[in-house]
Amino acid sequence: MILFLISLLLYIGCLLGYKPDPKSLKDEPISFMENFSQVKASLFTGIILIITFLVTTNFTFLHVNQTLFSYFGLSGWKGLTLQLPFQIVTHLFIHVDVIHFLPNLAAIGVLSAYERRVGASRFLTVLLVSSFASILSLFFYLEEAVSCGISGGIFGLAVAYFTDHPGLTLKEWLLALAVFVLLVFVFSASQTRITFLGKIEIDHIAHVLGVIAAIVYCKWRPVSIQQNDFKSY
Amino acid sequence: MKREELTATIQQSLVEGESLIGFFYAQQQFKIGLWFLIGSLAAFTLKHYYTVVTTHGIHFYQMDLWGKLGQHDFFRYSEIQRIKMRQGFLRTSLEYFFETGRTLKLRSPHKGLKHILKLEESVINYLKAHVLVA
Numbered sequence: 001m002i003l004f005l006i007s008l009l010l011y012i013g014c015l016l017g018y019k020p021d022p023k024s025l026k027d028e029p030i031s032f033m034e035n036f037s038q039v040k041a042s043l044f045t046g047i048i049l050i051i052t053f054l055v056t057t058n059f060t061f062l063h064v065n066q067t068l069f070s071y072f073g074l075s076g077w078k079g080l081t082l083q084l085p086f087q088i089v090t091h092l093f094i095h096v097d098v099i100h101f102l103p104n105l106a107a108i109g110v111l112s113a114y115e116r117r118v119g120a121s122r123f124l125t126v127l128l129v130s131s132f133a134s135i136l137s138l139f140f141y142l143e144e145a146v147s148c149g150i151s152g153g154i155f156g157l158a159v160a161y162f163t164d165h166p167g168l169t170l171k172e173w174l175l176a177l178a179v180f181v182l183l184v185f186v187f188s189a190s191q192t193r194i195t196f197l198g199k200i201e202i203d204h205i206a207h208v209l210g211v212i213a214a215i216v217y218c219k220w221r222p223v224s225i226q227q228n229d230f231k232s233y
Numbered sequence: 234m235k236r237e238e239l240t241a242t243i244q245q246s247l248v249e250g251e252s253l254i255g256f257f258y259a260q261q262q263f264k265i266g267l268w269f270l271i272g273s274l275a276a277f278t279l280k281h282y283y284t285v286v287t288t289h290g291i292h293f294y295q296m297d298l299w300g301k302l303g304q305h306d307f308f309r310y311s312e313i314q315r316i317k318m319r320q321g322f323l324r325t326s327l328e329y330f331f332e333t334g335r336t337l338k339l340r341s342p343h344k345g346l347k348h349i350l351k352l353e354e355s356v357i358n359y360l361k362a363h364v365l366v367a
Contacts, residue, residue: 025306172299
């Protein structure tokens with residue numbers, strides 16, 4: 001419970017406490033409410049994730065309840081038919097343990113910078129498109145696997161942060177993509193952990209699918225200059 | 234952006250009767266608190282500027298991730314209260330205090346390789362003649 005309170009207060013405090021300078025040097029510093037409206041989607045996404053994690057860990061904020069995990073996690077494909085349809089949505093909010101959860105939460109907090117630039121609706125759209133695209137990774141696994149977490153969506157947001165700018169030339173777009181790939185290699189080393197649920201592997205295929213979906217979406221519906229013209233970033 | 238290309242772009246953006254005194258590269262450091270919060274990702278909050286000193290005032294051109302000129306702000310000398318200047322070994326710190334109440338602290342190189350757009354002595358003297366420099 002202490003870890004829950006620390007996470008919640010740190011997350012809200014950092015998002016609302018950090019006020020970037022307005023883009024133009026002539027603009028007044030942004031108010032508290034302006035700052036809130038610029039990060040509202042990432043703020044509420046994070047809070048929903050924190051509360052869901054608290055509930056699914058039996059209020060310990062450490063390990064997910066095994067029954068809830070098998071019920072809400074995306075538990076594989078049975079001859080192309082999903083075991084439980086609602087798992088498509090619920091598995092995004094389920095995390096195995098605190099080591100799985102906190103980096104995802106921190107990443108959403110950092111990627112609020114993308115929301116500040118493009119607005120809440122595009123932020124949520126990219127998050128959802130990438131998250132749902134990452135589900136397809138289950139097709140790549142032969143053995144029965146349970147998938148959970150929102151990291152596919154987070155990778156989609158991360159690539160959008162770098163490449164979703166109006167009027168980029170191909171060279172600039174490729175450079176932005178290269179910066180993203182470099183960061184992924186630095187921050188996302190391959191790991192296999194043994195927990196009470198058994199062997200846990202990072203689903204790199206889901207991350208790649210999330211990235212591809214975000215790139216396709218951002219190319220299909222490019223951000224307009226007006227949409228990009230926020231007061232601060 | 235190359236020096237010649239940049240000079241041409243800046244010259245084109247000047248209004249009639251405005252002439253160029255000099256321009257130099259400047260960098261705004263990230264907030265140190267961000268380093269403790271997000272680590273090395275704080276480097277992405279570094280802001281790079283070209284400061285253009287003209288007879289009418291100072292133009293601040295912010296560069297984007299690809300080195301292109303992005304956000305542009307112009308301040309007449311009357312809109313700048315004062316500039317706090319501290320000269321270091323390689324770089325000069327210039328803190329601008331604007332009439333709007335905002336401040337901007339930039340660091341510009343005054344020594345370095347030939348291709349670097351350095352802060353020249355002539356530009357400093359021009360600024361001292363038109364703005365209160367402390």
